[in-house]
Amino acid sequence: MSSVTVRVPAKVNVQLSVGPLREDGYHDLVNVFHAVSIFDDVVARESDSITVAVTGDWADLVPVDDTNLAVQAARALAKHAGVCYGADLVIHKAIPVAGGMAGGSADAAAALVACNELWGLRLPAEDLMRLAADLGSDVPFSLMGGTALGTGRGELLTELPTTGTFHWTFAMADGGLSTPSVYAECDRLRATPSRGFWPEADAGLLAALRDGDPHALGRCLSNDLQPAALSLRPALAVTLEAGRRLGALGAIVSGSGPTCAFLVEDAAHAARLAQALPERAPIRATATAHGPTPGATIL
Structure with missing residues (x-):
């Protein structure tokens, strides 16, 4: 497989309750996530190294170096799997950058799914969720989607039932x-x-x-x-x-x-x-x- 494209949604928090500051510097949260139909597409292509490029309305605001969360996600996946594969990542941005809609987290989640498929790793969803939680509090929900209750620092998810749209x-x-x-x-x-x-x-x-x-x-x-x-x-x-x-x-x-x-x-x-x-x-x-x-x- 020479390339994989993954679509990932933005989120809105319909409830975000901020509790005590923990010793690790995070706050305890009750966070009701709701995935919405504003999407980034992340394309992963075969390569000898891990790189990233960005297109779209918000492209000028996205880093294309090692601070990019999608790059960090691909490297974390390779390390976890014990492989030395590479991927050229291209992010087509529609989710606002630094806008409170989990744009960077969405791209990290997409990179995990895309590289898992591109590299033929076949890691289970549970492994990807653990890697996602290490990358950021919102990344697990970007993998999951739907509507969910997030606790801890937001990474502990329980799916919530919803009706309609x-x-x-x-x-x-x-x-x-x-x-x-x-x-x-x-x-x-x-x-x-x-x-x-x-x-x-x-x-x-x-x-x-x-x-x-x-x-x-x-x-x-x-x-x-x-x-x-x-x-x-x-x-x-x-x-x-x-x-x-x-x-x-x-x-x-x-x-x-x-x-x-x-x-x-x-x-x-x-x-x-x-x-x-x-x-x-x-x-x-x-x-x-x-x-x-x-x-x-x-x-």
Whole structure:
């Protein structure tokens, strides 16, 4: 096999509850992930070394050196399998970079799946999930897709039942936000250190997902990192309010931001919102999507 193409989705956090800071520097989380139909495609071609190139709207923001998470994923896989194979990786970007939608994590997950297939390793999903967890907290969910509850630092996943399809509009900001910076700002803004409690999944939110009720889900969206993202990027408040005024059922910063996510009635509502938002908010681009969608998938 000379090349493999893997498609991998973006995610939105419909609940992100941030608990105590752990001794390892991470926070305990309750993280309800939802995969949506904004995709990166990662192509892996036979090579003597591991390299990466990037195309697409966000290509200028993606590193093409050893700091690229897809490169790190391919090397981790080769080391785990005890092989010296190479791969030329080409990432076709549609997921925003540093936008709170797991773009880098998605590419790492895709690289694991693509190289596992390209090199004929046939490693089981359990092995790939363990490698994914070592690469980053969001990488396991990018492999899994669908809708899932993430605990620990987000890497311990339990699949959640959902009914039907949820429709979204996303507003992408100019520039990104550093995830560590947003967590640090979250800690700074909290009057009392977040020790001594354990966040829990919202029962109403889980029921809304299970019942396929977008109105109930819109009322339950929550993100403990949102105040920190707004503190670092005040213009996001304008974007969120514009979406609410345009009829969004729910409005939230996705993950550590700065992408804003709007839950809507249906695909037509998503399209109308995507068209209207740029006239009312300081954003770079909009996109419509639906979820849940599968995780990293070989095309």
